[in-house]
Amino acid sequence: MRLDNKVAIITGGARGIGRATVKVFTEAGAKVIIWDLLDVAAETAKEFGAEFMKISVSDPQQVQDAVADIAQRYGKIDILVNNAGILRDRSLLKMSHKEWQDVIDVNLTGVFNCTKAVAPVMVENKYGRIITTSSVVGITGNFGQTNYTAAKGGIIAMTKTWGRELGKHGITANAVAPGYIETEMTASIPEEFREQAKKSIPVRRIGRPEDIAYAYLYLASEEAGFVNGHTLSVNGGTA
Ligand code: NAD
Numbered sequence: 170m171r172l173d174n175k176v177a178i179i180t181g182g183a184r185g186i187g188r189a190t191v192k193v194f195t196e197a198g199a200k201v202i203i204w205d206l207l208d209v210a211a212e213t214a215k216e217f218g219a220e221f222m223k224i225s226v227s228d229p230q231q232v233q234d235a236v237a238d239i240a241q242r243y244g245k246i247d248i249l250v251n252n253a254g255i256l257r258d259r260s261l262l263k264m265s266h267k268e269w270q271d272v273i274d275v276n277l278t279g280v281f282n283c284t285k286a287v288a289p290v291m292v293e294n295k296y297g298r299i300i301t302t303s304s305v306v307g308i309t310g311n312f313g314q315t316n317y318t319a320a321k322g323g324i325i326a327m328t329k330t331w332g333r334e335l336g337k338h339g340i341t342a343n344a345v346a347p348g349y350i351e352t353e354m355t356a357s358i359p360e361e362f363r364e365q366a367k368k369s370i371p372v373r374r375i376g377r378p379e380d381i382a383y384a385y386l387y388l389a390s391e392e393a394g395f396v397n398g399h400t401l402s403v404n405g406g407t408a
Contacts, residue, residue: 173198181253183210185352189378226279276320297340332398348404350376371406
């Protein structure tokens with residue numbers, strides 16, 4: 170599956186799953202623009218021949234300005250991967266309003282901001298692939314993740330809505346729901362839990378960032394044009 174001549178924005182592309190996606194997409198021939206807050210994104214961009222724009226997905230004006238800039242320079246945006254995400258885990262009884270809001274602002278409103286800004290450019294060009302990162306816990310729920318599961322579940326529903334609204338413009342919208350993937354985000358999970366998790370995952374290993382990047386690649390390809398409004402689970406068979 171090739172992405173030659175495709176212009177792709179990857180949010181949260183500095184590290185983890187996003188970084189692996191930058192690698193896979195640039196190798197497939199795409200012109201990749203990373204949106205991230207971390208300066209290390211400049212190194213990722215350099216390593217893989219991508220471009221870095223320091224953008225917070227939770228700031229609608231920054232997002233809108235960046236879209237205008239890319240559209241002006243490239244004349245189109247073919248692919249948007251809404252991959253940026255954060256955690257602020259705490260049980261419901263202890264979760265603060267700030268912890269709730271911070272996660273909703275990035276993981277849910279951030280996805281809305283980016284898609285809302287990019288979609289008109291895709292409509293104009295009569296082509297688009299929108300891929301958004303949900304999570305297995307957006308389907309199952311999870312202890313300590315009221316905020317995160319609300320956002321990740323919301324993504325699944327928004328994706329179905331966008332599939333219905335945008336399909337007639339040559340645009341597909343799909344989500345990927347990763348299981349447990351080894352990245353900086355999950356680095357603080359204790360070793361004991363990691364071993365337990367390995368045993369409970371049917372393929373008997375924890376996911377790698379590339380496992381998700383290749384799922385994104387498929388959904389970003391022209392070949393996936395009849396897949397729309399779908400959430401693809403990539404979790405080793407856990408749920
Ligand atoms: P990560 O923390 O390694 O990477 C997330 C990236 O998003 C970072 O580079 C970070 O700087 C960026 N980011 C955070 N807030 C941002 C903002 N406001 N604007 C722009 N960029 C921002 O995490 P990861 O594990 O690579 O996660 C990638 C996606 O996959 C996330 O949406 C996450 O929720 C989801 N996910 C991860 C797992 C897992 O097990 N790692 C499982 C399910 C879903």
